[in-house]
Amino acid sequence: MSALTLEAAAPAPAPPRSGLVRTVLRLHRAALWIWLAFVAGTAGLLLWLLGPGADTAQRALDTYGYSGLIMAMGSADEYSSRFYYADTLLTVGSFAVALFAGGPLIARELETGTAQLAWTQSVSPVRWLAAKLAVPAAFVVAGTGLLTLLYHQLWTAHGNLLIAGIQPRALYFSLGPATVAAPLLGLALGALIGLAVRRTLPALAFSGFAYFLVYAFRGNHWPFQGRYQAPELHSRSRAITATGARVADPDCYDDKACLAKHHVVGFSREYLPSSDYWPRQLLETGVLLALTAVAVALAFGLLRRRAATG
Amino acid sequence: MSSTSTAPAVALEASGLGKRYGRQGAALEDCSFRLPAGRISALVGPNGAGKSTLLAMAAGLLRPTSGTLTVLDGAPGEHRDRVAHLAQNKPLYPQLTIAETLSMGAELNPARWDAACAARIVEQGGLDPKSRIRSLSGGQRTRVALALALGKRPELMLLDEPMADLDPLARHELMGTLMADAAEHGTTVLMSSHIVAELADACDHLLLLGGGRVRLGGGIDDLLTAHTVVTGRGTPEDLTRRGHTVIESRTAGRGLTALVRRDGPVDEGWATEEPSLEELVLAHLRAPAAPALLTPSTTPAPQAVTA
Numbered sequence: 342m343s344a345l346t347l348e349a350a351a352p353a354p355a356p357p358r359s360g361l362v363r364t365v366l367r368l369h370r371a372a373l374w375i376w377l378a379f380v381a382g383t384a385g386l387l388l389w390l391l392g393p394g395a396d397t398a399q400r401a402l403d404t405y406g407y408s409g410l411i412m413a414m415g416s417a418d419e420y421s422s423r424f425y426y427a428d429t430l431l432t433v434g435s436f437a438v439a440l441f442a443g444g445p446l447i448a449r450e451l452e453t454g455t456a457q458l459a460w461t462q463s464v465s466p467v468r469w470l471a472a473k474l475a476v477p478a479a480f481v482v483a484g485t486g487l488l489t490l491l492y493h494q495l496w497t498a499h500g501n502l503l504i505a506g507i508q509p510r511a512l513y514f515s516l517g518p519a520t521v522a523a524p525l526l527g528l529a530l531g532a533l534i535g536l537a538v539r540r541t542l543p544a545l546a547f548s549g550f551a552y553f554l555v556y557a558f559r560g561n562h563w564p565f566q567g568r569y570q571a572p573e574l575h576s577r578s579r580a581i582t583a584t585g586a587r588v589a590d591p592d593c594y595d596d597k598a599c600l601a602k603h604h605v606v607g608f609s610r611e612y613l614p615s616s617d618y619w620p621r622q623l624l625e626t627g628v629l630l631a632l633t634a635v636a637v638a639l640a641f642g643l644l645r646r647r648a649a650t651g
Numbered sequence: 652m653s654s655t656s657t658a659p660a661v662a663l664e665a666s667g668l669g670k671r672y673g674r675q676g677a678a679l680e681d682c683s684f685r686l687p688a689g690r691i692s693a694l695v696g697p698n699g700a701g702k703s704t705l706l707a708m709a710a711g712l713l714r715p716t717s718g719t720l721t722v723l724d725g726a727p728g729e730h731r732d733r734v735a736h737l738a739q740n741k742p743l744y745p746q747l748t749i750a751e752t753l754s755m756g757a758e759l760n761p762a763r764w765d766a767a768c769a770a771r772i773v774e775q776g777g778l779d780p781k782s783r784i785r786s787l788s789g790g791q792r793t794r795v796a797l798a799l800a801l802g803k804r805p806e807l808m809l810l811d812e813p814m815a816d817l818d819p820l821a822r823h824e825l826m827g828t829l830m831a832d833a834a835e836h837g838t839t840v841l842m843s844s845h846i847v848a849e850l851a852d853a854c855d856h857l858l859l860l861g862g863g864r865v866r867l868g869g870g871i872d873d874l875l876t877a878h879t880v881v882t883g884r885g886t887p888e889d890l891t892r893r894g895h896t897v898i899e900s901r902t903a904g905r906g907l908t909a910l911v912r913r914d915g916p917v918d919e920g921w922a923t924e925e926p927s928l929e930e931l932v933l934a935h936l937r938a939p940a941a942p943a944l945l946t947p948s949t950t951p952a953p954q955a956v957t958a
Contacts, residue, residue, distance in 0.1 A: 360758030367751060368744055454742030457712050462759035462803065463732035465711075648712055648728070 361464060361472045372441055373480065379437075380484040383430045387491040390424060391498055398502040406608035407578035408594045411504055421504045427492060428512055431485065435524035436552055438481055442531025443548025444541050446473055451539040466648040470641060474532055481524050489520045501610040505577075513613050515559055517622040522629035523559060527552045529636035536643045555629075563625060578610040660688040662807050662839035663709055666951050667718035669863070670704050678704040680863035681718070685951045686841060686856070688806075690870075691833055693850035694843040695932055696860030702843040703739055705860070706809040709841070710736035723807055732763055735805035739812045741796040745785035749773055749795055752784060753802065760803040769802030772828060776821065789816035797825060801832055808833070810842040814849065826853055851928040858949075859935055867935050869946025875925055877944065882908045883921035893918060898941045899934040910934040912944060 366373060398420035401409030410421065447470075450456035460466050493516060503509040531548040538544040579587040583604045590608070593599035663686040670679045678701040686692055694702050707713045708720055711728025723730045743752060753773070757764040773780060776794045784792065793816045800808060813829075814822045830853050833840050841858070844850050850857075857874055859867035867874060878898070881890065887900045890911055900909035910926055917923050926934070935941055 360761055364755050364758050367747065367755065371746070454738050454740055455744050457707075457710075457736075457738060458742045458744075458799075459759065460712055460728075461710050461731065461734070461736035462756065463762065464759050465728065465731060646714070648714065 358472075361468065362476055364459075365472050365476045369446070369477070372445065372477075376434075376480055376484060379430070379434050380488060383427055383434070383488050384491055386430070387427050387488065387495055390420075390427065391491070391495045394423065395420060395499045395502060399499070402502060402578075402610060403607050405593075405595050405600075406580060406590050406605075407610060408590070408592070409608075410502060412595060420499075420502055424495075424499070424503055425508065425512065427488070427495075428516075431488060431492075431520060432556065434485070435527050436549065436556070438477070438524040439527030439531045439548045439552035439555075440545055442477065442528045443535045443538075443544040444531075446477065447532050447535025448539055448544035449541045451535065452541050460648065466644050467641065470532070470536075470644055474528065474637065474640075477528055478525060481528060482521055485521045485524055489516060489518075492516055492520075501612045503612060505612065509613065513615070514618065514621050515625075517618075518626040519559070519622055519629055522626045522633065523555060526555055526629050526633045526636065529633045529640065530555070533636045533640040533643070536640050536647075559625070563628065565624060565628065577612055578608055580605045581607040581609060661721070661952075662686050662688040662690075662723060663841065664721040664951055665705075665718065666720075668705075668708070668715055668720050669717035670701065670708060670713065671716045677716075677863050679715075679860075682860070682864050683718075683951045684858060684865040684868045684945060684949055686839065686858070687948050688839050689837050690856040691830070691840040691854045692842070692856035692858055693847075693854040693871075694841055694858050694860065695845075695847060695850070696843075696866075697936055700860040701863055702860055703811050706736065706811050706841065706843065707738070709807075710734060710809050712736070730806075732760060732803070733806040734809065735800035735803055735807070736809045737796055737800050737811060737813050739815075741789075741792050741816070743784045743792055743796055743799075745783070748781050748783050749778055749787075750780035752795055752799060753780070756799045756802045763804045765802055765804050768804070768832070769798040772798035772801060772825075775824065775828070790818060790821055793817055794821070794825065797829070801829070804836065806838060808838055808840045808842075810840065812843055812845070814844065814846070822849070829853075847929045847932050856949075857928070857932075859932060861936065861939055864943060865945060865949075866939075866941070866943045867931075867945075868949040869944070870948070871928060873946045874944070875928065875931060877912055877946075878910060878926050878931055879913050879917060880908065880910050880924045880926045880930065881917055881921040882906060882924070885920065890917075890921075896942060899938045 398410060405412070447456075450459075456466075456469065459469050496513065496516065500509070500513070527548075530551045531544075534547045534551060535544045538547060578590050580590050580603070581587055583606050587609065591599065591603040591605060593603065593605070665685070666683050668679055668682040669677055671677045678699070682701070682705070694705070696702050704713065708715050709722050709727055711722075711731060711734070720727050723733055744755075747755065753766070753769050756769060757766060770780075773795060776791060778787070778791055778794065784795065787795065793813065797813065800810075814826060817825060826849070829840070832838065842850070842854070851871070855871055857867060857869065857871050858865055882903065884906045886907065887897045887909060890897050890909060894914035895917065896912035896914070898910045898912060900907055910930065911917070
């Protein structure tokens with residue numbers, strides 16, 4: 342409301358948004374390049390896993406079925422572990438977003454007085470914080486959105502090359518819109534902590550701890566989600582015979598004579614599509630976004646209480 | 652009580668202004684004054700008198716705990732585009748170059764930015780626009796910060812110890828630039844400093860803070876005229892009996908030297924002399940109990956008008 346009356350009264354227009362956005366980009370150029378490098382690197386890893394990286398494991402599955410995957414034929418089982426590297430990278434990236442928001446983005450500026458420098462240009466603290474949140478948020482959404490899409494593609498294409506257990510299930514249920522919402526919550530929590538603490542080092546520590554809590558709850562530990570079913574031991578792998586019929590895995594492992602005796606010419610495996618996926622994903626995303634909104638509202642409230650805004 | 656068109660415009664007006672920091676007590680308490688537009692005012696006071704706090708509140712960086720503050724006919728922070736603030740530690744982004752810092756000024760103050768003016772101040776110091784802020788000395792940073800402040804063509808400049816880091820030559824030159832610019836554009840300047848002698852040349856108005864309030868406020872000439880240094884044989888009581896207010900007195904040889912706030916002429920027996928600004932300020936700093944004096948133009952309007 343005060344913004345409305347101000348716009349009506351002030352003859353000099355507020356600076357166009359582009360100037361403020363350019364300034365924020367310029368100030369955090371280093372962080373921006375690191376983020377772009379992170380997204381490019383992780384996307385590269387995902388594309389490799391989607392393409393040539395999967396060849397060995399795929400061949401093992403085609404030839405020996407699920408047994409081929411678990412019997413460490415060449416790098417077949419390595420694929421299963423490499424598959425999660427991208428998830429680790431995403432987690433690290435999300436932590437980095439929270440730390441960045443707490444430290445360099447907000448607290449360092451308040452500590453050194455450069456935030457106050459910005460506020461004494463023609464930029465009100467509220468617009469400053471809005472730009473400080475919106476610009477990184479746009480890059481976080483674009484970056485993690487792209488990575489999540491690729492990861493989802495990868496799961497659809499090669500999820501059946503994973504060794505069954507709790508790990509693939511956790512990944513499967515955590516991957517989706519919530520993967521994008523989590524670093525956004527990290528950004529908002531970091532900004533809130535930065536505004537509250539106003540000193541770089543404590544803000545880094547508290548932001549890290551706050552995001553650790555988010556991380557600990559993610560992956561199906563939210564109280565509202567309940568437990569997911571115990572991991573099934575059944576591999577869901579089917580053998581394909583020469584007649585094209587799909588039969589149960591004859592348990593030949595890598596015994597080619599045994600496979601020939603059963604007329605097995607190939608294998609197929611479908612792993613983990615679950616009707617539970619979307620309800621869980623959307624619920625988690627909703628909760629993360631709601632918490633983000635609360636953190637952002639608190640951050641603006643704190644800022645308004647501190648500085649005269651107009 | 653109606654707003655009189657003859658009264659000079661007011662750049663800054665405080666009424667019952669107070670600021671507390673947690674439990675540390677008050678930095679300012681019931682502080683009231685008004686700064687007419689177009690004046691170049693010196694803000695002096697002992698350490699911890701609330702000078703920086705007052706400037707930061709006027710710049711819209713801090714919220715007052717109590718009272719009201721009107722800046723260019725608006726609330727603090729309402730006219731950020733027309734107010735410049737130079738903080739004591741001269742914060743700048745260390746990762747930017749000088750040229751980038753000035754571009755930031757242009758981007759954040761698009762309506763008012765005077766690139767030529769800002770560039771000129773940087774050039775005067777012989778600074779390379781491509782050098783990073785983090786590589787500059789304290790004085791060089793001050794110059795860039797001042798270029799940023801002047802580049803936005805403010806109507807009110809709030810300067811917190813602006814010249815503290817500068818060598819005498821740069822100080823003289825920058826002060827000259829600042830004053831010429833202020834005179835040319837009619838800018839109101841409120842500038843805190845510890846170096847009173849330096850302020851005497853540049854400023855025509857004084858606000859002395861002490862104990863959270865304005866102890867002395869008004870045009871420097873008016874304030875100096877209102878006070879006299881008297882020397883002679885007598886006691887402070889002799890002066891007080893005549894209605895003068897003795898701010899500070901000390902025995903000098905067989906007589907007495909006192910700085911008094913006159914009420915009418917001083918008795919024949921005393922030798923009189925107009926005090927220097929430094930004498931006036933020091934006497935008031937040494938005598939915190941002396942009653943406050945605000946000249947009419949610096950006295951805030953009654954509450955009803957400011958509300």
